[in-house]
Amino acid sequence: MSVREAIARRTRAEPAHVQPEGAHDKLLQAAERLFAAHGYNGVSVRELAAAAGVNSALVAYHFGSKEGLLSEVYRRHCEKLNGERQRLLAEARAKSRPPRLEAVLEAFIRPALEVAGGDEGESFTRLRAVLSGENSDLLDKLVAENFDRSSALFIDALCECLPHLPREQAYWRFHFLLGTIYYTAAGPHRIRALSNGRCDPSDSEAAMRALIPFLAAGLKTPPAKD
């Protein structure tokens, strides 16, 4: 590990893969696992503390409240997700200017679906669903903090690919695009059951193979006149 990485680790509380030592890190690790597995209200502060092997009062001490702990878990996931998105977008731009529409879509979608299907972040997107209905004030704050900048960057990239699309339509269509990603990541049960297992949204590759042409066609079509 370089000196620079070591400093980053110390200041940023990012224990990578080592055994966590303080209650702070142990709680974060347990919360990541349990929130993903059982949702926010599905796990109590006392269970979190027990799983982390620490006293239950420490979640209030270290994170202010149970919500504070959730916010921190959420923030860390978004950090990874957005970093990956921007890396892939830069790659797409490096290949051609303007980038291919399909490449921009993939840069935005792949990290969202893979983080959702991976081991550690398996049910990460479910946390958004939890919050969206429930603590909608907290959710608005978290979404704004973690996604506003990244979303604006992708809307710009889309407009770059679609120079004839009015800005207002770009907003609408970006919104619809978010809906398809969100629903694919958060609610895979539905379509799996309806199709008798023929469509499985937790298969990221299959989902993207179906989703990207669909979105590209919708994005390219001329908007209604009126």
Add this chain to the structure above:
Amino acid sequence: MSVREAIARRTRAEPAHVQPEGAHDKLLQAAERLFAAHGYNGVSVRELAAAAGVNSALVAYHFGSKEGLLSEVYRRHCEKLNGERQRLLAEARAKSRPPRLEAVLEAFIRPALEVAGGDEGESFTRLRAVLSGENSDLLDKLVAENFDRSSALFIDALCECLPHLPREQAYWRFHFLLGTIYYTAAGPHRIRALSNGRCDPSDSEAAMRALIPFLAAGLKTPPAKD
């Protein structure tokens, strides 16, 4: 009130617009309002009972649990929603065989967005978000009970309009379509903020004017070869 109406009320517990008399109806009415306003966990059993003017133990007595009460509220909304969808679909079929793709889409989408934007059902779709993250077992059951039949009917209608689309692709694209509707109804904050208010998904007409051409183009495009 006619004799027939009185019998219907007694058997069906559908008080229409009259003052509810029993605790059962009073609770349903209060729950519809309060769940929509504050979400599921945002309102306690004691608050529900107080708003209905009945003892708090009666929600367990009449509905088994707080979840049971929610299920009943949910079921009643879905009943209206699906009835309206099928009425509009029949209308579209009456105009042309096969029906126009755009007319089928409108029959499916309009009731979902209007029920979401109306007075009584303003935050109805938020309830789905609540459940989807949280009580995912209950949600799966409710969705299956209330939407499986209606969804299958609309997938059939889509395939009627798109005879060249493989059935598996139809499932995928119906799934994506659901995502755009769901996200538009449940999460209007996001796009409103990003667009500085220029796009407002709670304006059903504007949302449909943007959404239907987008979906129609995506649905019509030939799927990826592979």
Add this chain to the structure above:
DNA sequence: GTCTATACAGTGATAGAC
């Protein structure tokens, strides 16, 4: 600073009186 022990008000649910 970090942590333990404990207390508090509020939750959904339930047994049993009337």
Add this chain to the structure above:
DNA sequence: GTCTATCACTGTATAGAC
């Protein structure tokens, strides 16, 4: 049928040990 009293449990706050 209706309601009271009560239960086990929740998230949070705090006093005080180390």
